[in-house]
Amino acid sequence: MALAVRVIAPDKTIWDAEAEEVVLPSTTGQLGILSGHAPLLTALDIGVLRVRSNKDWIAIALMGGFAEIEDNEVTVLVNGAERGDSIDLSAAEAEYTSAKTEAEGVASDDKQAVIQATKSLKKARARVQAAGGSI
Numbered sequence: 001m002a003l004a005v006r007v008i009a010p011d012k013t014i015w016d017a018e019a020e021e022v023v024l025p026s027t028t029g030q031l032g033i034l035s036g037h038a039p040l041l042t043a044l045d046i047g048v049l050r051v052r053s054n055k056d057w058i059a060i061a062l063m064g065g066f067a068e069i070e071d072n073e074v075t076v077l078v079n080g081a082e083r084g085d086s087i088d089l090s091a092a093e094a095e096y097t098s099a100k101t102e103a104e105g106v107a108s109d110d111k112q113a114v115i116q117a118t119k120s121l122k123k124a125r126a127r128v129q130a131a132g133g134s135i
Contacts, residue, residue: 001035005051007060007076014060014081021052022074024067025126033069040069044078046122048129059084061130063123084130092131096124 002018022033025047044067049060065078103117125135 001072003033003035003072003074005074005076007049007062007078007081009078009081014078014083015051015058017053019051019053019074020055023050024076025049025062026067033074035072037069037072039071040067042067042069044076046119047126048084049076049081059130059132061087061123061126063126082127082130084132087127087131089128089131089133092124092127093133096121096128096135099124 002020003022005015005017005019005022006013007015020035024031024033024042025045027043027045031042044062044065046064047062049062051058051060061082061084062076062078063080065076067074067076099117099121103121106113106117108114128135
C-alpha cells in the first residue's frame with residue numbers, strides 16, 4: 001500500500017503524489033515514514049525531505065513547518081520548499097559559501113544576528129543537499 005504525500009507551501013503545492021517512503025527532517029532528527037505508520041504530528045526543521053516514488057528518490061528542500069501522518073496520508077505544510085531538481089547547484093553552493101562567511105563574521109554577543117545567520121546557513125545547506133551536492 002502506498003502513501004499519499006502532499007507537500008504544500010504558501011504559494012504552491014510542491015508534491016502531490018503517491019510514494020513508498022518518506023524521510024522527514026523533524027526537529028528531533030530524521031524520521032522515516034512507511035505505509036501503516038502510526039498517526040503523528042511533528043514539527044519540521046529546515047532540511048531535506050526525501051520521497052521514494054517508483055524506486056526513485058526525490059529531494060525537496062524544506063524551510064521548516066509541520067507534518068501530519070494519518071491513514072497512509074502524509075501532509076507536509078511548510079514555510080517554503082523547493083524541489084532539488086529545480087535548484088541550480090552552483091548557485092546554491094555560492095549561496096552556501098556566502099552564508100557561511102557571513103555566519104563566521106557575526107559577533108557572538110549579538111544573539112539576533114547569530115540566529116539569523118544560522119537560519120540562513122541552514123537554508124543554504126538544505127538547498128545544496130537537495131540539489132545533490134555535499135557539504
